[in-house]
Structure formats: C-alpha cells, structure tokens
Amino acid sequence: MTAFPLVTMEGGPRDRGLQYGRAAGDHIRRGLELYRGEFERRGIFWPQVEAVCTQAAEHIERYDQETNVEIGAIAEGAELPVAAILAINARTEVINARHYKTQPAPAECSGIVALPEVTRDGTVLHGQNWDWLDAAADSTVVLHIRDEKGHEILGLAEAGQVARCGMNNAGLALTANGLHTDREGETQGVCSPVIRRNVLRQKTLGEAIGVIMKSPRNYSHNFMLSHRDGMAIDLETTPEAVFWLKPHEGILVHANHFTSPAALVGTVDEGVRRSPDSLVREMLIEGTLRRRNGPVDRQTIISAFMDAKDAPYGVLQPPMAGKAGVMESTVATIIMEPARGRLWVCRQPYLTQDFTEYAFS
Incomplete structure (x- = not known):
C-alpha cells in the first residue's frame, strides 16, 4: 500500500x-x-x-x-x-x-495513550485511529517542519492544513477528535488546526495545556496530550469551557463523547446521540488493553485499533456510506513514541496493517 x-x-x-x-x-x-x-x-x-x-x-x-x-x-x-x-x-x-x-454527523476518531509504567520499553506510546471521509486518504501528507530556531514538528495533516496530529522534538505529542454539544458555532474563535499548530510549538506539557485553555474556540474538540517525561492528560473542550481527564492505571482512552464528570453535568452531549458507536469503540479498546498479556507495546495498540467487532461501526471502520451519507472509513492509524522521536503511520488500515516509520533524524 x-x-x-x-x-x-x-x-x-x-x-x-x-x-x-x-x-x-x-x-x-x-x-x-x-x-x-x-x-x-x-x-x-x-x-x-x-x-x-x-x-x-x-x-x-x-x-x-x-x-x-x-x-x-x-x-x-x-x-x-x-x-x-x-x-x-x-x-x-x-x-x-x-x-x-441538522447536519449529518461525520465519522469520528479513537485515541490511546499508554504511559511508561505499563509499556514494554518504558516510554510513552500515543496513537489514534483517524476516521473521516475515505477520499481524504488521497489528499493527506506527513509533515516534517523545522523552524528557524530548530524546533521540529512531525505529524499527519490533510494537505494544506497547518496541523492535525503529531509530536515535536521537545517530546510533546498531540491527537484530537470531535466532540459535539448543543452550543456549537455560537462563539467567535480560531479553527482547530491553527490551535493544534500552536500546541505543537510548545516545549512543555503545561505550556500546551495553557494554549488549549486560553485559545478561543468555535467548536468542541477533544485534545489528548502526552509528553516523553511520562505524563498525559485529556482535555475535553467546548466553545466555552475545558474539562480534563487523567490516565487510569497508566492508560488513557477517548472516543467522541464526554466522559469527565464535570462535563457530563455541565454540557449537553450531542455526540452520543450523533455517534452512539463512540461508547462501543471506547469499550472495545479498553477491553483489548485489559486483556493483554504483559506490558503494552506498539502491537498491543495496533490490535486495539484494528478491532472490527460491532461492525460496521467498530474501532476499525471499512469504507461505507456512513452517517453523513458519503463514503467514510478509518483513513489512517498513527502511533507516536515521542521519547525516541519516531512515529508510524498506516494508510487505510482496513486494507493492510503496513506501517511506515518516520523520525526526526
């Protein structure tokens, strides 16, 4: 492929x-x-x-x-x-x-972070299944950005986007996926790829959290952040608020519904109504990670992302006329190891699980 x-x-x-x-x-x-x-x-x-x-x-x-x-x-x-x-x-x-x-809900995404205390090599692993329009596979690229100060970013983006998901040479990694409330588009904010690019310019986890907290937003998104020093946090954002989740027993999993107790009280979660499979995807991934034999490694995360149970809306989604009425699929799977500055990307993983490795060096 x-x-x-x-x-x-x-x-x-x-x-x-x-x-x-x-x-x-x-x-x-x-x-x-x-x-x-x-x-x-x-x-x-x-x-x-x-x-x-x-x-x-x-x-x-x-x-x-x-x-x-x-x-x-x-x-x-x-x-x-x-x-x-x-x-x-x-x-x-x-x-x-x-x-x-009344707009149809598009395909959505699933993310995983595993911290050093549960991984085989003692490093952070951070990954995502990106579910979207299947045709987007033909207009997607891997970006390697090096600015005039030597700061580097490596990640996946739709061609022309300034960022989608990725990591930087300071050890920070980011994935993001959609959330939905009943208050979308009611504020004046910045489009998500620009916020993501700003996050990936930061050197510390605290600075990255600060960018998301302070950035004006038009639409709800979930941001999963990790750092090579062995930390991770999930930020569930709406146009008006930010809620957070911490890893449990070294694992962080998120799909497309709010799970923070504060968010469940303070927001109307349209995501569950629009994409009820989000609940199933989260359960399937957590089940794979719980049933593992031994530490988490890259293959463990691949196995979780390739789970096709509860088809056609399992974790791995083959092309289908989806909820939005067009062909949707798992366009790509990305797994990052920020401590070693490398990531692996599989294009259209429903066809093959061949991953290509990219690295800062």
Missing part, C-alpha cells in the same frame, strides 16, 4: 509555506476538490465558503500572525487563492455554516 508522502519544510513562516505549497500542491488541489463537493452536497456554495474564510482569516491574524503568514505562503506556493487554504483549515466551520444541528 502506498504510504502518505512526506513534505519537509524549514525556515521562517513564509519560506515554510512556500515549500509546503509547492511540494504538496497536487494533494492540496485534490483536497480542495473533495471539500468543494462536500460543501455543495450540504448546500454550501463557494460565495458562502469565502465569507466563512474571511471571518476565519480575521481570527487567525489576531491569534497567530506567524501561521497567518504561512497560510498565505502555502496558497502562493500552490498557486491557489488564500481562501482555498483557509477552507481546508476551517472545514469544520464551513461544513457547519448552515444548520449545524
């Missing part, structure tokens, strides 16, 4: 963006075509997309000028309008621009 292409970018924000746009231009155009079709299927046409993107650009410029410059340079390098790159980064905002509560 063909691996996702590796895109390397370095230097200041403009140089990085130009390199990104030139190297991934074809993939960005594929992603743009995918989303233009998805937007139109939901009754959202390009003039409305541009209006949402104009607002997104204003929020990004106030929040993070460096990423704002990079986004403009990605567009220039790919020879596309800036709105095209903004639409890919702000796809959540565009998709939900009309009647959020």
